[in-house]
Amino acid sequence: MKQDDYFLKQIDVLGKVLSRILGRILGLKNDGEIIDLELENQELKAELNVDLKEFLSVPKEGLADFLRTEKRMKENNLEKFSEIVFLLAMESHDLSEKTELLDRALSILEDVDEKSSIFSMERMNLMDRIKKEKNT
Numbered sequence: 001m002k003q004d005d006y007f008l009k010q011i012d013v014l015g016k017v018l019s020r021i022l023g024r025i026l027g028l029k030n031d032g033e034i035i036d037l038e039l040e041n042q043e044l045k046a047e048l049n050v051d052l053k054e055f056l057s058v059p060k061e062g063l064a065d066f067l068r069t070e071k072r073m074k075e076n077n078l079e080k081f082s083e084i085v086f087l088l089a090m091e092s093h094d095l096s097e098k099t100e101l102l103d104r105a106l107s108i109l110e111d112v113d114e115k116s117s118i119f120s121m122e123r124m125n126l127m128d129r130i131k132k133e134k135n136t
Contacts, residue, residue, distance in 0.1 A: 017047045018080040022087075040088060050081075052088075060104055064111035075112055079123055082108045086130055099134065106130045 021043060041052045050071055058066045067073045073081060082105045089101030109127050113120075 018077055018084065021047065022080055022084050040084075044084075055085075055104070056100060060107040063104060064108045067108065075116055075118075078108055078112050079120070079126070082106075082112075083126060086126065086133075090133070102130050102134050106134070 021040070044050045044052065048071065050067075055063075064078060067078060067081065085101050085105040085108070089098045089105065092098040092101060106127060109123055109130070113123060113127070
């Protein structure tokens with residue numbers, strides 16, 4: 001029982017950290033500031049133990065499972081993380097990096113959509129935004 005409480009608290013903390021990072025990125029974007037990908041990578045490493053280089057090295061097919069098992073992300077955290085990846089992709093000036101980040105964000109969301117028993121309009125909208133961005 002005590003161990004279950006610990007894991008639930010860790011999941012809650014992870015969700016709050018993801019929300020804070022996402023809020024800061026959105027705030028910077030709304031203020032017209034440039035998002036520093038290296039700074040964001042450092043924060044992801046410090047707060048979530050997620051390194052973008054490691055993230056990019058994991059095969060797309062197993063990416064969501066990697067985040068679930070290794071980083072202990074649950075469905076809602078995977079969606080928030082995908083949105084962070086999407087926003088980082090939108091800030092990338094390297095076309096191949098941008099494409100890779102978009103592909104990975106979409107891969108995670110498609111996996112969540114496939115395995116989730118709950119329909120999410122926000123998830124669908126984000127998937128549509130990613131697909132549109134990939135086609136431009």
